[in-house]
Structure formats: structure tokens, C-alpha cells
Amino acid sequence: MKRNLVHSTLSKQDFEKVYSLLDVGPMPFDCGMLCASLCCQEYEPGVGMYLLPGEEQMFTMEETWLNWALVKASGHNFPPDWKGDVAFVSCNATCPRDKRPIQCRTFPLMPYLTPEGTLEVRLDTLSGILICPLINQADTYPVRPEFYRAVLAAWKILIKDPLIRSDVWHQSRLLDKDESSVWRSLLEL
Numbered sequence: 001m002k003r004n005l006v007h008s009t010l011s012k013q014d015f016e017k018v019y020s021l022l023d024v025g026p027m028p029f030d031c032g033m034l035c036a037s038l039c040c041q042e043y044e045p046g047v048g049m050y051l052l053p054g055e056e057q058m059f060t061m062e063e064t065w066l067n068w069a070l071v072k073a074s075g076h077n078f079p080p081d082w083k084g085d086v087a088f089v090s091c092n093a094t095c096p097r098d099k100r101p102i103q104c105r106t107f108p109l110m111p112y113l114t115p116e117g118t119l120e121v122r123l124d125t126l127s128g129i130l131i132c133p134l135i136n137q138a139d140t141y142p143v144r145p146e147f148y149r150a151v152l153a154a155w156k157i158l159i160k161d162p163l164i165r166s167d168v169w170h171q172s173r174l175l176d177k178d179e180s181s182v183w184r185s186l187l188e189l
């Protein structure tokens, strides 16, 4: 596969540290029991996940449980300073758990940079509000504090890469916009 991936400043060791920090789940039980593991299913056609720039170092790109595609960052919802391609993967709903990508490890949380630039983590209402009980029934199923702490520690490492920080900033402003939207007030979330 020809690669012209978005540049990364993070090393494989950085990603190994992040993966290790994220070897903790959001609940003290398998939350897939609440939803038939919806976020691991093709709940709508073509659903999958983007790898972060540099995360491909954790893969051979020949894993039989993953389907790979490279998509142009400029044609998707990434900030303009992302030049090149982004790896987009989907799986067959089974994976070696220790190999699962960052997006699978951090969901249902997302990183958020406040307008002052402070890093926080929040429930990922941008992509998960319609599918995840930990988001749309957050009072019933509160995500445990140690998961918040682990995800925050992981993103502190990841945003040392300026392009990843740029994307977190971009997504954070989208979250701000979404939270003030009319449809959100209709959902009362």
C-alpha cells in the first residue's frame, strides 16, 4: 500500500505507553453486554475508525482482522494542517484485545481542549450519543474515574504531537458548537 501519511512526531514507544495506559475499561464489567457491543459492529454501512498519525507504527498493515484504507485528510473532517493520508480501518468485530486501536480504547470518551488550552476528557457525544448507553444513559452507567484518568494521561502524551493537538482543538470546537445546537437541546443532553 503506497503511503503518504500525515506526519507524526510520536515514536512507537510513545504509542506503546499510550496503549499500556489504556489497558483499562470504562466500566467494572464488560459494557458490551449493555448494547450487544454496538461500537464493535458495523452499525451503519462503512463505519470504521481513523488511526492517529503515527499509530500505524503499532501495526504491520497486514493484520487479517483489519481492513485498511488510506483516505485524504483534506477530504475528511480534519484540520487544514493535516497534509497527506490518514489510515481508516474497520474490523470484523473481533480483535486481539491487546492490539485494538486507540479509538477503541478511549471510547466513549474524547479529548477536549478548553478555549484556554487546558486538556480535559469528556463523553464523546459527537460520535457516540446515538449508540452508546454510557453516553445516552450516563446517569445510570457512569464511566469510572480510573478510566477518565487513564484516558487523560494517554491524551497528554498524544497531544505532544502538534498535529494531533490541532485535531483535538478542531474537534473541541465542533463539540462546543454541537452542545449549543438546537438538536442537542431537544435531546436534553
Ligand code: SF4
Residues within 6 Å of the ligand: 031, 032, 033, 034, 035, 036, 037, 038, 039, 040, 107, 108, 131, 132, 133, 134
Ligand atoms: S463503549 Fe458504549 S457502545 Fe461500546 S460496548 Fe460499551 S456501552 Fe456499548
Ligand code: SF4
Residues within 6 Å of the ligand: 039, 040, 041, 091, 092, 093, 094, 095, 100, 101, 104
Ligand atoms: S478493533 Fe476490537 S475493540 Fe475495536 S471495533 Fe473492532 S472488535 Fe471492537
